[in-house]
Amino acid sequence: MIKIAIIGSGNVAQHLITVFQKTATVKLVQVFARKKETLSTLVPEALVTSDLSGLKEADLYIIAVSDDAISDIAAQLNFTNKLIVHTSGSSGMEVLGNQNRKGVFYPLQTFSKTKAVDFKTVPLCLECENEADYQLLEAVANAISDKVYRISSEQRQSLHVAAVFSCNFVNHLYQIGDEICRENNIPFEILFPLIQETADKIKTLSPQAAQTGPAIRRDQKTIERHLAFLKDNPERTEIYQLLTESIQKNND
Amino acid sequence: MIKIAIIGSGNVAQHLITVFQKTATVKLVQVFARKKETLSTLVPEALVTSDLSGLKEADLYIIAVSDDAISDIAAQLNFTNKLIVHTSGSSGMEVLGNQNRKGVFYPLQTFSKTKAVDFKTVPLCLECENEADYQLLEAVANAISDKVYRISSEQRQSLHVAAVFSCNFVNHLYQIGDEICRENNIPFEILFPLIQETADKIKTLSPQAAQTGPAIRRDQKTIERHLAFLKDNPERTEIYQLLTESIQKNND
Missing domain, CATH: 3.40.50.720 (NAD(P)-binding Rossmann-like Domain)
Incomplete structure (x- = not known):
């Protein structure tokens, strides 16, 4: 023992x-x-x-x-x-x-x-x-x-940063999703299956291969409609733009 | 029929x-x-x-x-x-x-x-x-x-934006987590239980109540260590800063 x-x-x-x-x-x-x-x-x-x-x-x-x-x-x-x-x-x-x-x-x-x-x-x-x-x-x-x-200590430091991106920041995006739903009288639970599927997919596909949506499709019409929808909220607009650009840059 | x-x-x-x-x-x-x-x-x-x-x-x-x-x-x-x-x-x-x-x-x-x-x-x-x-x-x-x-059509438009935040953008953060892991010889799968728990938690807690990590704790020492770790990657740095600020602003 x-x-x-x-x-x-x-x-x-x-x-x-x-x-x-x-x-x-x-x-x-x-x-x-x-x-x-x-x-x-x-x-x-x-x-x-x-x-x-x-x-x-x-x-x-x-x-x-x-x-x-x-x-x-x-x-x-x-x-x-x-x-x-x-x-x-x-x-x-x-x-x-x-x-x-x-x-x-x-x-x-x-x-x-x-x-x-x-x-x-x-x-x-x-x-x-x-x-x-x-x-x-x-x-x-x-x-x-x-x-x-x-x-190693060095790896653990990088792992901690990776965890902040994959978990704390992810949870914050859930929060924004929740807020948008509530502001429009939609129950947030409507997104649970999609959230679950997004978390499931990366167990069998790389996140890069699993990406979908207007940014990766370079669907500019939809992106512009979304930005128009977000126009009164500069913070959400900035997050939307930065992550859309980042998706496009890293998946060329 | x-x-x-x-x-x-x-x-x-x-x-x-x-x-x-x-x-x-x-x-x-x-x-x-x-x-x-x-x-x-x-x-x-x-x-x-x-x-x-x-x-x-x-x-x-x-x-x-x-x-x-x-x-x-x-x-x-x-x-x-x-x-x-x-x-x-x-x-x-x-x-x-x-x-x-x-x-x-x-x-x-x-x-x-x-x-x-x-x-x-x-x-x-x-x-x-x-x-x-x-x-x-x-x-x-x-x-x-x-x-x-x-x-309604109006609600559906907002729902689509909420889905982009909660799924496409979330998946992109998984991608960054995956990249940081690979750059440091850590298998990405090490994050799967945490990713799963983050997706599970919001089914019983609001995302706001579920938030953890250095941003919400205002743990400035850890945040600075993370930014130092990210310093050679301006894009990840910008995402880290923007989401950290957004977490802090929206959870006062």
């Missing part, structure tokens, strides 16, 4: 606590939470400590706290030469300092407290300073997910 | 031909195709004509041709005062001329020839000049889909 401790009590920490308690090959020996009661429904009280200096012996310490708090927490650990990892997509490995052996255990998914997640499908992006530690981290990751990737 | 004829042999026509042959309440009495052989695997030869002036009697004629061809086809029909509809999202009802009673039967989905579509889930946007015709059109739509909406 690989012994792990989880430091943190936020969204990611809570999901990890839940899933690691169900595995056969990994044993959760302790959880650190500033306020013990936060975790009262998730984990037996005996497993929780609010004393960072009294952490039990473990093979791996997972620091699942906000980006800004990682280096503080790492500096407060009163042991050396253990394997510690953080769970952040946008922080380098170096924020963990030099007191311990370092790595990253980054689950690439949006977690909300109220929604259960099937961890088997969550991509886990792993990185370690040395290969022996990587093997251990990989065994821990394989215990909860079928999607384990070796991703 | 409601008798319908379909005029056209492209993507949308082929999907309609396939699905209407399976219904109990609607009878497909004829299909017009300029080249009869296009439909040889889809429909019995006796049902196909390439003579527009010899169309059989039907309760409804569905003109499923490209936007530019609709008015030509409508003008060539050698009958009057029948119910004719087109299937276009971006054309008004008036392109059908005044020779016949008019309507629109717009399936809001992307169709590709090679991929089967479960028509039950395809939103059908209907419009008619008069109520009796609307009832008939609605009965035809209900025979193939569970998602039937009454949508």
Whole structure:
């Protein structure tokens, strides 16, 4: 059994606590939470400590706290030469300092407290300073997910940018779609099948091959009609023009 | 039995031909195709004509041709005062001329020839000049889909713009995500669960409530790191800045 401790009590920490308690090959020996009661429904009280200096012996310490708090927490650990990892997509490995052996255990998914997640499908992006530690981290990751990737700090930074485009920005375009529908008394749900099909298609076609619509068809008449429709909203107009041009430039 | 004829042999026509042959309440009495052989695997030869002036009697004629061809086809029909509809999202009802009673039967989905579509889930946007015709059109739509909406020409125009934002532009952001991944030797599939979750979330939360990421958190440190990463690509930089600003402005 690989012994792990989880430091943190936020969204990611809570999901990890839940899933690691169900595995056969990994044993959760302790959880650190500033306020013990936060975790009262998730984990037996005996497993929780609010004393960072009294952490039990473990093979791996997972620091699942906000980006800004990682280096503080790492500096407060009163042991050396253990394997510690953080769970952040946008922080380098170096924020963990030099007191311990370092790595990253980054689950690439949006977690909300109220929604259960099937961890088997969550991509886990792993990185370690040395290969022996990587093997251990990989065994821990394989215990909860079928999607384990070796991703360097540099790659992880680019992945985080790609995720902003493919998810946060995508969601913002959904918001604009929703607003246009509501302004015209159309239920937004009318777009759900099309949104779903758009997300599905790219699993079998490249996004470039999957593109449709007036921009890629260079259907100038329709584009002009759309711009006329948007004319009172400079922000939507700018987004429409910029993305239309970008589609046309990148698909010549 | 409601008798319908379909005029056209492209993507949308082929999907309609396939699905209407399976219904109990609607009878497909004829299909017009300029080249009869296009439909040889889809429909019995006796049902196909390439003579527009010899169309059989039907309760409804569905003109499923490209936007530019609709008015030509409508003008060539050698009958009057029948119910004719087109299937276009971006054309008004008036392109059908005044020779016949008019309507629109717009399936809001992307169709590709090679991929089967479960028509039950395809939103059908209907419009008619008069109520009796609307009832008939609605009965035809209900025979193939569970998602039937009454949508005016004006609403349909706004819906088309909303679909460009929520689908074509979304797909373009997927393309940028794909490119960033490939440039950094990361398999794009690593983003699929996040893309799927982003598309799923808005079925239960508004896109506004579902937003996450550095823009909405006003995490300026991360935004600056991302812009530094993108600095050699002015186009991606502009998209990143514009969408980040738009997220922040619209979620104050």
